[in-house]
Amino acid sequence: MSSTETPATADGNAPAKLRHGWRLLAIWLVLALAADLVIWFAWYPHLPPGRMTESAKHQQFDIAVLAVSAAPVIIFVLLYFGYAIVVWRARPGDDSDGPPIYGDTKVQATWIIGTTVIVLWLFVFGTVELIAPAGAGGGEGPSPIWKLAGNKAATWTPGSNDMLQVQVIGQQWAFTYRYPQFGGMESTVLDLPLDTPIEFHVTSLDVIHSFWAYLLGVKADANPQVDNVAYTTAKQLGGFVVRCNELCGIWHGAMFNNGTVLSQRAFQAWASGVQAKEQADGVLAALPPYALTYDPTVIPQLGKAVIKIDGITGAAGNYYEPSNPVTP
DSSP states (O other), X not given: OOTTOOOOOTTOOOOHHXXXXXXXXXXXXXXXXXXXXXXXXXXXXXXXXXXXXHHHHHHHHHHHHHHHHHHHXXXXXXXXXXXXXXXXXXXXXXXXXXXXXXXXXXXXXXXXXXXXXXXXXXXXXXXXXXXTTTTTTBTSOSSOSSOOTTOOGGGOOTTOOSSXXXXXXXXXXXXXXXXXXXXXXXXXXXEEETTOEEEEEEEESSSOEEEEEGGGTEEEEEOBTOOEEEEEEBOSOEEEEEEEOSOOSTTGGGOEEEEEEEOHHHHHHHHHHHHHHHHHHTHHHHSOOOXXXXXXXXXXXXXXXXXXXXXXXXXXXXXXXXXXXXOO
């Protein structure tokens, strides 16, 4: 018999291995509860990507729930590892083998039930969080599984006030944004109204890009000839940065611009002002009609319009900024 195992005592005390089990369980419960409380109340409010939008808030919640779920598992593994090293280590001079362990039905049942519960919990939670917040309209493709609550996106037409539609157009190496409810005007900055559901339609004019507005909790690939849909609703005023998150050429690292969440009144004033200016300058007439994707033959036309919008000049398709001197 191993030196670490003892039979039940004459006065009816539990065997040593049962005492170890209860001791491990007690320590684990205390540590797991403490860790989960720290995660939920201290760490959760500061987790990325923050709470600027509904989608960002959902992602922060998802990370917190997964952290709370993972902490007890990680603590159990580390606790058992440390306990085994301290309590069950071989004593000096003890070269004997421990007793073989097999056929422990309780251990097998506990392991199978525990792992099954963990996997099923993660499956259910992940599925609900993927679909419920935005009908899986988080940049997963052109057709969300179902409509976002209160969203009539499936039958949306310009002029609808159900939500603001914003088209994100990726091109080497800049993002531009079209607002069909404001005459299809195009902007080089992404301004959004507070407390208004936003429907992004993400596409590309050349190679594959990726629209990544980190603080908005929105990330969607921009593929040529593909309309990729994502939803969000801004809940906090402030600025954010949009970056390309897909290697798209030599100036990929410089492909970023800024956006701002404005009050609804300030956004209306901004969007109406840009629309009026572009109409007066002839930019709206130069732009092709608004569409969810664009044929490559209209790329030069869009590029020339961008020059008028924000003074971007360059080679080839007219999208390259002055700091990008050559076309690769």
